[in-house]
Amino acid sequence: MSILQQTTIDAIRNGEAPLLASWISNLEQGGALRDSRISKEEVSVQAKDFLRLLVAASATGDAADLAKSEWADSRQFLESLSRSRALQGFDSHHTAYFIFSLKRPLFDLLRSTYEHDPQVLTSELWAISELLDTLGMHTIRAFQKSREDVIMRQQEELLELSTPVVKLWDGVLALPMIGTLDSQRTQVVMESLLQRIVETGSEIAIIDITGVPTVDTLVAQHLLKTVTAIRLMGADCIISGIRPQIAQTIVHLGLDLGGIVTKANLADALALALKRSGLSVVKAG
Known part of the structure; x- marks a missing residue:
């Protein structure tokens, strides 16, 4: 030209x-x-x-x-x-x-x-x-x-919206997860959760994986990294949503989740968190 x-x-x-x-x-x-x-x-x-x-x-x-x-x-x-x-x-x-x-x-x-x-x-x-x-x-x-x-x-x-950190009780946070957990999302999860722990001074964090379709070696490693980061902040972590299929997969893969407290559902995890906080829920009247 x-x-x-x-x-x-x-x-x-x-x-x-x-x-x-x-x-x-x-x-x-x-x-x-x-x-x-x-x-x-x-x-x-x-x-x-x-x-x-x-x-x-x-x-x-x-x-x-x-x-x-x-x-x-x-x-x-x-x-x-x-x-x-x-x-x-x-x-x-x-x-x-x-x-x-x-x-x-x-x-x-x-x-x-x-x-x-x-x-x-x-x-x-x-x-x-x-x-x-x-x-x-x-x-x-x-x-x-x-x-x-x-x-x-x-x-x-969408990634930020899919990892909301919810305050369930004074000192108790919950992170309900939906979808696949990969390296990028794990980083967002850790940053969001750790920031909320600092802001609220919470001592217990619950990660609910009910909406996570599968758990493989990579997903387990991401969970372990998140739990380790939470513990370094001086807080405890409970993983809830361990369905029978996921439990069997973890056993078959030989994954070591030793030292991590797990519960079948979010209600059981919240009950344990309240117990550790010295609280109990009773029916009124």
Whole structure:
């Protein structure tokens, strides 16, 4: 690719209004404006802003290298556009189509501008095509990164929500766990639980694994690490939710959970915790 001819840049600048109208018409025909998540007015403003950035960058910048400073504003615009589309729930095709749908209006403009000079027309058509392809690919990459950031943040939020630390009684905390326990989740569990132990001054922590589907060697190791960290904080730990299937699995695997107090359900674990705290629950009256 190379710098566009000044005649091409002038033609785009002078024909901005009909070019934008044709571009918006293409977007409408392609179904890009049928979604209620984005309005035609918003897309029109974005199209106008991008076209002016494109003209400004093309006047001084070599389209062969979008990393150059001349394209900084265009890159920033496309990255912002991709991020907003990702947050709105659009896919990469919808986002890239915003750029690629500009090809036909520009091609039509170039044909009318260089209708008597086919050699220059061919050269400029190729330059514009490569430029929009490069900008479109940059948009897709920016969208994918934004989407990955959204997914990662959602996973972190779900992970935090799936490991709530509940205060059952003064000095007694419970952590009901649901789903698979892996290294990343174990780290979140330990951080959340240890932080709550410090905040509340609790002396007993109950880890309920009723919602953990399976217990293997790796899961047992994660539990042991968590229990060890809790003990280092000066608190005791009780593991509840040891179902018959899990108990058999632990025995068959030869896992050593010696020194760890286990209970079949959360109610039994709470009763033991209250007993250790010198408390008892009796029926009123």
